[in-house]
Amino acid sequence: MVRKGIRLITLMVSRDGFYKMSRLYVTPDSFFLKVRLLVLDTYKCSKPCPDIKLGSRYIVMGQIYHRRRHLPNDLLALLGGKLKPGDGLLRSNNYVKRFNKRRHQKALEATRSKCR
Template identity: 40%
Template sequence: MPLISMRLAERRQRSSALQLISIRMLPGAGCALMLLVTAAAVAQRDSKERTCLMDYHKERHEREAYCHSDFAVNGIVHDVDSVGRDVQLLTVLVNSGGLYKMNRLYITPDGVFFRVRILVVNNPHCHQSCLHFSLGGRYIIMGQVYNKRMEVPTSIQQVISTHLRAGDGLVTSGRSFFRRFNRKKERKVLAAAHSKCK
């Protein structure tokens, strides 16, 4: 076979091989695109998780939390009802010494205690609950007192209208304060109660 004919034959074979490679690469390209989309979804989820963790670990000092809250109590979680996705309704038993700040907080006498109803709303983007209350646990809780003119996220409006009444407590992740009770934290809250808020 003449040299020119051999070179033409080689070029045709290479061209066919390139076409075959490009055809075979199409599914791979789809896979790569799918991997990119999956990576973007994972990055978005991780970003939301970081926001959740930042909300949870955003350390609010007792005084700052006290000054920005409508109510502050320390009490024992008597009852926990799950009333929606990422939403719980707590019944907390508080004695008279545990009512640090009330501001129209609705309380019901119950023997030597007072009952306080508090709606706990977690960040819906969190993989884990940022606000976790254990039944029988004693906590210092600070938050807002619900009223019907309060602006609330549309995702929980139905739950609130069904389970919350004016004067009940509202605790949301990133904006409220809750800690397991101990004497050191209580002293800080009492100091905040006797100091002036800016």
């Protein structure tokens, strides 16, 4: 918990996970993504980890691993044999640039915004 009402959650997203973030689309079977969500308004939730739903008020603060070798060794050990050849591959460098730029903008906006 960052402070009351705000949590930082880390999720590993594979081809079975999200396929759309903001207006940027990726092919679900061509990426492996580490996503940090800055979840707002969680003070109303008594669960230790609130349910994440698309369209809820959260900010994506992810890092894209566009090559498999960029995954940390401890993460590869944890995932074991769950990664298949090609997992972790993201073909579009433009997507990575736009994602990171938008991620940075959203993080800045979140620090300035007030809950409604």
